Amino acid sequence: MKTYLDCVPCLVRQALDSSRMLTDDETVWEQVVRETLRRAATMDFALPPPAMAQQIHRMIRTLVDDRDHYRSRKEEFNAFAMKLVPQARAWIKRSDDPLETALRLAIAGNVIDLGVKSRLDEEEIQGSVQRALSDRLDGDAGQFAEAVAAAADVLYLADNAGEIVFDRLLIEQIGPGRTTVVVRGAPTINDATMADAEMTGLTGAVEVIDNGSDAPGTILEDCSPEFRDRFERADLVLSKGQGNYETLSGVAGNIFFLLQAKCPLIARHLDCPVGAMVVRRAAAVPAEEASQVPRALGK
């Protein structure tokens, strides 16, 4: 997905929000905003928004001199999500369709996204999880189940910390033995890294690798050769969240996108309402050129 003009003010706002979250130094906030504006003025809008976000967050890291600014927040989200696991496991266990229930919970976990919202309260996560059990799925859970049943080698692209706790529940249904989870290669915003996989016990339950990149998405050209090779060989790729969708929506392959469409532009690109719980096979994603951004969007 390209960067739409509507994404630009949002990227500037996110840069400001991030700088405020990471430091109390107002001069740094101003530096971040000015530098974001300067870079955005010449950015290639054909690239997906996470390419710009990657640049912005690298720049913020150099200005606030810290390697993993969101570490404590990510730990907080992991810990909170883990508290919900016993209840979630009980729902899956007594469900008529445990795979679909686990799928719903994994998509619900995608509400944990600091790239979209600076604040997130626990009630919101709990509400999202609860609603996920009964809300309409935008996509075909049966088709998803068939694709999973047919795959010998599943690559599961994780998105955020906290969220990966719910991903684990879905992976338990898919089969940890044939699944490999992928986390980011280096910290960026609240995206899950190996530290989160370790903290939440994911590394003990399933193979976890990293993609070698610090983009908040999966920019294949920016990933390690090892990951790219793994991506090519996988029978089935499960791509979680908006950042992975934005960067992989134009990539050919047996890919399912699992996400909550939180941004109006992504919802438009997917032709679904904002807030929809999306389960889409890559082929069913509208082509880049078919998507029209409405004049009045976001007004």
Next chain:
Amino acid sequence: MKTYLDCVPCLVRQALDSSRMLTDDETVWEQVVRETLRRAATMDFALPPPAMAQQIHRMIRTLVDDRDHYRSRKEEFNAFAMKLVPQARAWIKRSDDPLETALRLAIAGNVIDLGVKSRLDEEEIQGSVQRALSDRLDGDAGQFAEAVAAAADVLYLADNAGEIVFDRLLIEQIGPGRTTVVVRGAPTINDATMADAEMTGLTGAVEVIDNGSDAPGTILEDCSPEFRDRFERADLVLSKGQGNYETLSGVAGNIFFLLQAKCPLIARHLDCPVGAMVVRRAAAVPAEEASQVPRALGK
């Protein structure tokens, strides 16, 4: 009021919205966004937001090659507001306090602001007018009445087209003989110019001058010497709307600010809720240095 960091993404969004309203040429939209980013990267944040907006709208005018892009929309708003006049006059006539009722209606008219919102529907204006009769005023209408009674020479700084129709009703209560209305010196967004004063019959009812500037506010240094002289000599200045507030909030003088606080930063600066109908004497406006922008603002 200075330009807060939170104003920056909003200015970019407004530039994009304006370009979309004025042309269907997507390459122009992109030019406007890139040029806005480039200028914003080096702008002086000590200046008020309308100083930047002035630059942006001059730039948009050069790109779309038209002198008064909002003319037809302004005429539409003028015409719509004029349809509401008989009802408004009836309310004023049967009111126990005609001056306060006219004041409320003039503030209600300030909802007509394309700088803040790209779309505005007639129901919203009607609703705003209706609510204005009973909603709490944020300020002291009695103090306002005293200031008006004591002034021999009132300078009334108009804001938007459409809105000036309601301003006229207030001026009729203040006394057209001692009032001079000021419009912008050249078109900018939907701000009222002499053409709007003529279309709505204001020029036949009261003296109308222009300020010699194309800023969507009153940047004194950018105004004509004639206007500045008039501003200095006035007993009482009535300043309508956000743009005039942003540019005059730090100026000494016997000024009353009449506006709807539509933006969260302006509401914060005025220490009032978003949406408040504000009547404030300049001295009661918090000093620039006293206002703190909250970390979580707008999130």
